[in-house]
Each structure stands twice: as C-alpha cells, then as structure tokens.
Amino acid sequence: MEFREEFKTIFDRLRAEISKVIVGYEDIIEQVIIALFSGGHVLLEGLPGLGKTLMVKTLADVLDLTFSRIQFTPDLMPSDIIGTNIMERDRAFRFQPGPVFAQIVLADEINRATPKTQSALLEAMQEHSVTVSGTIHKLKEPFFVMATQNPIEMEGTYPLPEAQLDRFFFKLKLNFPDREELMSIIDRTTNPETPRAEKVLNGEAIETSKIEIRGVPVATPVKDYAVRLILATHPELETSPSMVRRYVRYGASPRGVQSLILGAKVKSLIEGRYNVSFSDVRYVTRPALRHRIILNFEGEAEGLDTDMIIDNILEEVPELENEPVKP
Amino acid sequence: MRELNKFISRVRLKIRSVLFFNWLLELYIYLSAIYIVNYFFHLDVSYYYLLIPVFFAIFLSLVRPIDNRDVAIIIDKDLGLDERVITSLEFNGLDSPIVKRLISETVDMLRNLNIKNVYPFRFRKRLKYLLLIPPLLFLSLSLYQNVFYPGEVSPQVEESGVSRISMDLITLQQKLVPERPDLAKRLEVLRKEMEEKRITSKEGINILEEITKEIDNTPAGNMDSNARADIKKTLELVMEGMNDKGMSPATDNENSRKEEPQDSSGEGTGGKGMEAGGDKPVDEEGGKTSPSYTGEEEDTSGAMSNEQGEQTGINEEEKSGADSAGGPVDGSAGDSGEEVEKEGTLAGSDTVEEGGTLPGKGERDNKLGEETGRNQVQNILEYVPGIAKEEGGIKLKIKGSGKETSPAVEGGTQGAPVKSVEDPVEGESIPYEYKEMIRIYFERLKGE
Numbered sequence: 001m002e003f004r005e006e007f008k009t010i011f012d013r014l015r016a017e018i019s020k021v022i023v024g025y026e027d028i029i030e031q032v033i034i035a036l037f038s039g040g041h042v043l044l045e046g047l048p049g050l051g052k053t054l055m056v057k058t059l060a061d062v063l064d065l066t067f068s069r070i071q072f073t074p075d076l077m078p079s080d081i082i083g084t085n086i087m088e089r090d091r092a093f094r095f096q097p098g099p100v101f102a103q104i105v106l107a108d109e110i111n112r113a114t115p116k117t118q119s120a121l122l123e124a125m126q127e128h129s130v131t132v133s134g135t136i137h138k139l140k141e142p143f144f145v146m147a148t149q150n151p152i153e154m155e156g157t158y159p160l161p162e163a164q165l166d167r168f169f170f171k172l173k174l175n176f177p178d179r180e181e182l183m184s185i186i187d188r189t190t191n192p193e194t195p196r197a198e199k200v201l202n203g204e205a206i207e208t209s210k211i212e213i214r215g216v217p218v219a220t221p222v223k224d225y226a227v228r229l230i231l232a233t234h235p236e237l238e239t240s241p242s243m244v245r246r247y248v249r250y251g252a253s254p255r256g257v258q259s260l261i262l263g264a265k266v267k268s269l270i271e272g273r274y275n276v277s278f279s280d281v282r283y284v285t286r287p288a289l290r291h292r293i294i295l296n297f298e299g300e301a302e303g304l305d306t307d308m309i310i311d312n313i314l315e316e317v318p319e320l321e322n323e324p325v326k327p
Numbered sequence: 328m329r330e331l332n333k334f335i336s337r338v339r340l341k342i343r344s345v346l347f348f349n350w351l352l353e354l355y356i357y358l359s360a361i362y363i364v365n366y367f368f369h370l371d372v373s374y375y376y377l378l379i380p381v382f383f384a385i386f387l388s389l390v391r392p393i394d395n396r397d398v399a400i401i402i403d404k405d406l407g408l409d410e411r412v413i414t415s416l417e418f419n420g421l422d423s424p425i426v427k428r429l430i431s432e433t434v435d436m437l438r439n440l441n442i443k444n445v446y447p448f449r450f451r452k453r454l455k456y457l458l459l460i461p462p463l464l465f466l467s468l469s470l471y472q473n474v475f476y477p478g479e480v481s482p483q484v485e486e487s488g489v490s491r492i493s494m495d496l497i498t499l500q501q502k503l504v505p506e507r508p509d510l511a512k513r514l515e516v517l518r519k520e521m522e523e524k525r526i527t528s529k530e531g532i533n534i535l536e537e538i539t540k541e542i543d544n545t546p547a548g549n550m551d552s553n554a555r556a557d558i559k560k561t562l563e564l565v566m567e568g569m570n571d572k573g574m575s576p577a578t579d580n581e582n583s584r585k586e587e588p589q590d591s592s593g594e595g596t597g598g599k600g601m602e603a604g605g606d607k608p609v610d611e612e613g614g615k616t617s618p619s620y621t622g623e624e625e626d627t628s629g630a631m632s633n634e635q636g637e638q639t640g641i642n643e644e645e646k647s648g649a650d651s652a653g654g655p656v657d658g659s660a661g662d663s664g665e666e667v668e669k670e671g672t673l674a675g676s677d678t679v680e681e682g683g684t685l686p687g688k689g690e691r692d693n694k695l696g697e698e699t700g701r702n703q704v705q706n707i708l709e710y711v712p713g714i715a716k717e718e719g720g721i722k723l724k725i726k727g728s729g730k731e732t733s734p735a736v737e738g739g740t741q742g743a744p745v746k747s748v749e750d751p752v753e754g755e756s757i758p759y760e761y762k763e764m765i766r767i768y769f770e771r772l773k774g775e
Contacts, residue, residue: 212425215423217423271409274428275410277410
C-alpha cells in the first residue's frame with residue numbers, strides 16, 4: 001500500500017476512535033492529528049467542561065504511547081515537571097524523571113503555573129530534551145505536549161509569554177457544542193457503558209509517517225503564499241493590511257511559516273494528494289497563527305480577536321503575487 | 328515527464344494564440360473608436376493605422392510571453408488540480424517516490440484531457456464590455472450632432488471645409504488676376520458669399536463650372552496655355568473640395584429659398600426689381616446694374632426706345648424684365664420684352680443711330696463684334712464670346728430723344744436690333760438696291 005493510502009487509513013481510524021469518545025469537534029480532532037504528525041504541540045483553549053482534557057486523554061488512549069498529566073498550579077515547581085536529582089542510599093545522586101518524560105504530556109491549565117514553571121517546558125517542547133544539573137536528558141519520541149487553558153478565569157493565572165506560546169504548533173479553540181452535540185454527550189456519558197477508544201497507532205509508525213510527510217513537495221508559489229501570509233501579520237511592513245497595521249503589536253515568527261507548511265503537508269495527505277496546495281495552507285493558517293499574533297492595546301480595547309485579523313489577512317493576500325496573463 | 332512538458336507546450340501555444348487574437352481584437356476596438364471619431368470630425372486618420380494593432384499585438388506577445396510555469400498555474404487553476412501541475416513541473420527530476428508518484432498521477436489526469444474542450448477559444452471578460460464602446464460612441468456622437476447641429480454637418484467639418492475652400496479660391500483668384508481679372512472678381516464675390524454662407528456648394532460648383540467654360544472659351548492669344556492648364560487644374564481641385572466637404576443642408580435650403588424669386592422671374596412672372604440670387608432690390612445697386620440692363624432692354628425689347636427719350640436702363644421694371652428674360656439674348660421678345668413694349672417704349676421714330684445693329688446673343692456678327700450675356704442665377708455679368716471694350720460701353724443715340732446714352736456697360740452691351748425699327752436704313756449711305764433689300768427683309772420679318 002502506498003504511503004498516502006496508508007496514512008489516510010491511519011488518520012481515518014484515529015479520527016473514528018476519538019470520535020467514539022469526543023462528540024463533535026471534527027476539525028479540532030483533525031488539527032490535533034495534524035499537529036501530532038507534524039511533530040508540534042497543541043494549546044487547547046476553551047471553557048471548563050468542554051472536553052479539553054478528555055480529548056487529550058482519548059488521544060493518548062488511541063496511541064500506544066506513554067502518557068502523563070500535569071495539573072498546573074501556582075505552587076508547581078519546575079522540578080515537579082522535569083524531574084530532579086535525588087540522593088540514594090549509597091549517597092549518589094540519581095536523576096528522577098518528572099512527568100514530562102512521557103510521550104504524550106497533558107499540561108492541564110498551563111496558565112495557572114508561574115512563568116518560571118511554565119518556562120520549564122520550553123526546552124522540552126523545543127529540543128525534546130531536559131537539562132538537569134548540567135546533564136541533558138533526551139525525551140522519548142514521539143514527544144507531544146497538549147496544554148489546556150481557560151480563557152475566562154484570569155484571576156490567579158499567569159498568561160503564557162510570547163516565547164512560550166510560539167512553541168506551540170497550533171492553538172485550537174473549543175467552542176461550545178451545539179444542541180445535537182449536547183444530546184449526544186448525554187447519551188454517551190450518562191449510560192452505564194462509557195465508550196472507550198482502542199489503540200490504533202504506535203510511536204514507531206508515527207515517527208515513520210513524520211519522515212514521509214516531510215517529503216511532500218511544496219511548489220514555490222505555495223511557499224511564497226505562506227511567506228506572504230506571515231509577512232502580512234507584521235504591522236511594521238507597509239504591505240500589510242491596514243487592519244494589521246492598526247491593531248497588531250507583533251506579527252508571527254518564522255516558526256509560524258514552518259507550522260503553515262508542515263501542517264499543510266499533513267493536510268494534503270489527508271486530502272489524498274502528494275503535493276501542497278494553496279487551500280491546505282489556508283486551512284492551517286488560523287490554528288497556526290492565532291497565538292503568534294499579538295494585538296496592541298487598541299486591538300484589545302476594541303475587543304478584537306486574532307482570528308479576525310487572520311481572516312482579514314486571508315482576504316487581502318492573494319494566492320499569486322503576479323497572476324499570469326489569462327485569456 | 329516528457330508527456331507533461333508536451334501537454335504544457337500545447338496549452339501554452341493555445342493560450343498564446345488566444346491571447347494574441349484577444350489583444351488584436353481589443354486593439355481593433357480601440358482603433359474603431361478612433362475611426363468613428365474621425366467619421367464625425369474628419370481628423371484625416373490614415374488607413375495605415377489599421378496595421379497598428381497587428382504590430383502591437385505581436386509586440387505584446389513578445390513583451391509578455393507566457394512561460395511553462397505560468398501555463399502550469401493556469402492549468403491548475405482552470406482544471407482545479409490543486410497545484411499538482413506546477414509542483415510536478417518544479418520537482419521534475421527529483422529522486423523521490425512521492426514526487427514520481429505525483430508526476431505520474433498528474434500526467435494521467437492530463438492525458439485524457441482534450442485541449443480544445445478544456446481551452447476553447449474565448450474572449451477575455453473585459454472584451455465583452457469593450458465591444459460596447461464603438462456602438463455607444465457612434466450613438467453618442469450621432470446624438471451630439473443631432474442635438475446641437477440638427478441636419479447640419481458638424482461645425483468643425485463645415486468650418487474646416489469652408490476655410491479650406493476659401494483658401495483655394497484665393498489661390499485661384501491670384502492665378503486668374505493677370506489672365507482674366509473679371510473672372511478673378513467673380514471668384515472673390517463667390518468666396519465672400521461662401522464665407523457668409525449665402526450660397527450652397529452646389530451653386531458654387533455651378534459658378535466654377537461656368538468659369539471653367541469661360542476659360543475654355545478664352546482665345547488662345549488672350550491666355551497663356553500653361554496658365555490655362557494650371558487654372559483649370561486648380562478649379563477642378565476646388566470643385567472637388569466643395570463636393571467633398573459640402574456645406575450644411577440648412578445653408579442649401581436657405582439659399583434655395585433665395586433662389587425662388589429668381590426662378591419665377593425666369594418665367595416672366597416676377598422679377599419686380601429684385602436682383603436675381605440676391606435679396607436687395609435692384610434700385611439699391613442701380614448704379615452698378617443699370618448699364619447692363621440697358622443693354623438687355625435693347626436686346627429684349629428689340630428697340631432701344633423710350634417715349635420720354637429717357638435712358639431706359641434706370642427703369643426697374645424693364646431691368647427686371649431683362650433680367651428675367653432667361654439669358655437668351657437673341658432678340659426674340661421675352662416676357663419682359665413684351666412688358667416693355669406695353670409701356671410704349673417702341674416708339675416708331677426711335678432708332679438706334681449706329682446702324683441699329685446691336686448684337687443679339689452674340690451668335691450674329693455685328694459691327695461692334697461685342698456682346699454680353701448675363702448669368703441668370705448669380706446676376707453676375709457673363710461674357711459670351713467677343714471682345715470686351717475696356718472703356719466698357721457703346722454709345723447709343725436714341726432717335727427722337729436727341730440724347731446720347733453712355734451706359735458704360737462693363738465689358739460691353741447686350742441686345743440686338745429687332746424688327747420694330749421701321750426704316751433703319753433710310754439715312755444710310757449705302758447703295759439703293761441694298762437699301763431695298765434690307766427694307767424687304769425687315770418687311771418680311773414684320774409679316775412674321
């Protein structure tokens with residue numbers, strides 16, 4: 001079987017298994033899988049009770065990977081996450097790995113921990129390694145962090161710094177389920193038998209897929225489109241849309257364009273193609289850029305959302321900079 | 328991969344040809360707009376301009392060529408191939424199973440496509456709108472002309488036409504001055520009338536034709552042959568110009584109204600003191616016209632006579648009668664001639680002293696050998712063959728009055744002796760037998 005068909009089968013099975021537990025959120029599930037195969041991490045944002053934690057736990061269930069959950073609190077210390085050296089009976093120090101040494105890490109309510117603790121995840125997320133007492137400890141691949149945060153309970157929280165946010169491949173927003181979805185939630189969760197997802201994929205298959213995915217070709221016009229989208233988020237550039245220049249303080253980093261292209265590559269395979277198209281880039285633009293654009297005071301004061309800015313950018317930036325002459 | 332390149336090349340050729348024809352058509356639309364404006368405003372746009380779009384379309388094809396990359400993008404967009412073709416083209420030759428698979432898939436997709444079906448000859452969208460320009464422009468210009476200049480040639484055209492003709496007439500006039508100053512004078516009158524729009528182009532052409540005839544009839548000794556050819560050529564050009572440019576129909580109507588009295592006078596019913604082709608009563612310009620009328624009176628009445636022995640040239644009615652005689656100055660009694668007779672101008676005793684043989688139409692020889700006619704249309708002196716006297720007149724002695732007339736007819740007098748003279752040879756010093764013959768001749772005429 002060809003890789004494309006193989007990947008499509010895996011994807012369909014993953015989605016089907018997760019959907020057994022999670023009602024709705026098809027797009028969110030798809031984007032989580034895209035991030036997983038892209039080698040990125042996901043920040044899930046939503047109101048309490050929307051199933052953020054359940055989604056991550058379900059993903060861990062369907063993947064044959066080690067899973068750990070860290071509940072972030074203000075008194076959580078970095079060592080509580082990454083681990084520490086402890087003295088054993090023979091008076092020798094031995095490294096005790098923290099919960100970050102798992103393949104799927106759920107950082108629940110990540111914005112409740114102090115920035116010091118939050119930043120303990122930086123190296124792990126970016127380098128897939130942890131340094132303790134001068135010793136670098138490699139994390140086992142695949143390493144996938146899924147953090148959740150509550151957007152309304154701001155008291156006693158520490159908003160994630162830009163550097164931390166930039167480490168996340170996607171930021172996904174969970175909206176409130178509609179009426180039918182709520183009915184399904186009742187049926188699935190209040191019956192004596194709760195649905196359970198079965199394991200579909202192991203870490204090795206994921207790693208193989210990640211390599212294959214990176215081999216998907218991207219044409220220059222498509223890459224150029226992604227680059228122009230990133231540049232359009234920068235308010236200091238005259239070519240940026242007027243909305244960006246007015247309401248945006250900082251634009252997306254180069255990690256943004258990496259996310260766009262990698263995410264688009266996975267999306268193209270999901271769509272059954274061996275090449276990235278403009279539509280793939282557009283599909284991943286919102287989750288890839290929404291946490292990388294920082295609004296200025298005026299934008300915040302006017303109650304704007306970064307999604308509005310991204311929509312405006314998508315409207316303003318043409319797919320081709322110079323359209324060929326067409327009859 | 329060769330198949331992909333081949334397909335792209337074919338599509339590129341098709342697109343380029345379609346684009347070329349689109350550009351060509353677009354440029355011709357613009358050009359047609361120019362020609363429409365030219366039609367209304369006579370801008371003298373050359374027909375060589377028709378070649379410009381061809382060169383321009385070729386130029387655009389060279390300046391804005393379509394490469395394979397552009398074609399690939401167009402194919403991807405038009406056929407909804409999600410950038411497969413452009414990706415295949417870019418990653419051609421890469422040793423990757425994914426790329427190879429992509430290319431083979433793309434070729435499979437394109438293989439079954441018929442370019443004619445995929446890319447039929449089509450016009451660019453804006454051409455549909457551009458096609459509206461020529462008819463709209465034509466309609467708007469027609470409307471403009473009809474609203475602001477109803478039934479007329481546009482003022483620009485008329486102005487340019489008349490001014491050019493005026494210039495031509497001046498040139499012609501200058502050429503005529505040394506040869507035929509009289510004709511030069513007529514041209515000046517014609518020019519002024521045209522400038523004042525008192526004359527139609529048709530009338531102008533008629534006058535020029537008459538002038539041409541006169542030049543033809545001018546004896547070779549009186550005009551240099553080169554000058555004659557040159558003048559005739561210029562005349563033809565001017566007439567041609569007048570034919571082309573024309574004058575406004577309103578001017579024609581206006582002038583045709585002015586002609587009405589003249590026409591009726593030609594039938595002998597009118598001509599009461601009105602100068603033919605003009606509005607002014609003759610008495611206003613009596614000094615100018617009366618001498619010629621005097622001659623005509625003699626001509627038409629057949630006898631230069633007047634009961635009072637007064638110079639008849641000043642009689643308006645007689646003048647108009649002569650004017651309306653229609654030009655046949657042949658001595659036969661026209662309407663006006665009769666009119667004069669009724670007034671008792673045929674006094675039996677009145678005779679023309681100088682032999683009573685004033686020339687008729689000029690067909691008869693006479694002693695003086697000079698005669699003049701009259702252009703009935705323009706009321707301008709018209710010279711029939713004969714030599715004009717510079718001093719311009721024949722002294723007429725009217726018997727019975729004892730007065731001598733000096734009509735000072737410019738270029739000569741008109742008229743002919745007629746039978747009303749009873750015994751014109753009585754006092755002549757000719758042999759008796761001749762006198763008898765003459766008397767018998769006139770008696771016969773009287774009998775008729």
